[in-house]
Amino acid sequence: MRLRSSGPSPFGRKIKIAARHLGLMDRIEVIATSTEDPADPVRSDNPLGKIPVLILDDGRTVYDSRVILETLDHMAGGDAIIPKDWDARLAALTLQALADGIMDASILVIYEARMRPAELHHEPWVERQRDKIRRGLAALQATPPDLGKLNVGTITTACALGYLDFRKQVDWRKDYPGLIGWLDAFRAKTGAYDETTPH
Numbered sequence: 001m002r003l004r005s006s007g008p009s010p011f012g013r014k015i016k017i018a019a020r021h022l023g024l025m026d027r028i029e030v031i032a033t034s035t036e037d038p039a040d041p042v043r044s045d046n047p048l049g050k051i052p053v054l055i056l057d058d059g060r061t062v063y064d065s066r067v068i069l070e071t072l073d074h075m076a077g078g079d080a081i082i083p084k085d086w087d088a089r090l091a092a093l094t095l096q097a098l099a100d101g102i103m104d105a106s107i108l109v110i111y112e113a114r115m116r117p118a119e120l121h122h123e124p125w126v127e128r129q130r131d132k133i134r135r136g137l138a139a140l141q142a143t144p145p146d147l148g149k150l151n152v153g154t155i156t157t158a159c160a161l162g163y164l165d166f167r168k169q170v171d172w173r174k175d176y177p178g179l180i181g182w183l184d185a186f187r188a189k190t191g192a193y194d195e196t197t198p199h
């Protein structure tokens with residue numbers, strides 16, 4: 001299989017952590033992808049032009065990160081990173097939605113600076129995105145996710161914190177210190193987090 005992704009992509013990191021954790025990474029070749037290059041083939045694999053995209057051995061293309069994780073869970077026999085038990089499943093999927101939302105807002109903060117001319121930069125809109133990040137982090141700190149068995153929710157939460165460490169949209173370590181121990185505990189559970197740190 002081939003995975004279109006980039007080193008810094010937090011959504012791509014979800015896939016890399018999950019694939020390593022499930023022992024599937026040796027079946028995946030990572031193809032460096034630039035979503036900003038109009039000539040990059042990613043746009044023919046995913047009309048949205050977004051990464052990650054997983055290209056299966058039979059040629060089917062799978063996106064977005066949630067569906068790819070669903071696919072990896074299926075390949076690992078099911079109940080691997082997406083719990084079968086309904087209550088646990090609901091909690092994991094909702095946590096994934098929250099952490100994905102933090103990453104969406106975090107990416108928009110970066111894109112505002114990178115993609116829009118400085119004279120069009122609109123600070124209230126950026127603050128609105130930062131507020132989403134802060135509310136998300138506050139919710140996570142208030143009820144730290146259970147780390148018993150890694151799942152799509154906890155993997156995505158770790159990626160969200162890692163992306164904020166990398167791009168520094170907010171200083172979560174100062175403002176939400178209760179999450180520092182959580183991330184350390186996640187890292188202790190799987191080497192895949194440190195192996196996929198963006199540089």
Ligand SMILES: N[C@@H](CCC(=O)N[C@@H](CS)C(=O)NCC(=O)O)C(=O)O
Pocket residue numbers: 008009010011012035048049050051052064065066100107
């Ligand atoms: N919902 C998507 C979000 C993916 C996403 O936003 N990826 C970013 C890079 S981390 C991207 O491709 N951005 C390019 C663009 O929005 O055009 C997922 O879960 O995979």
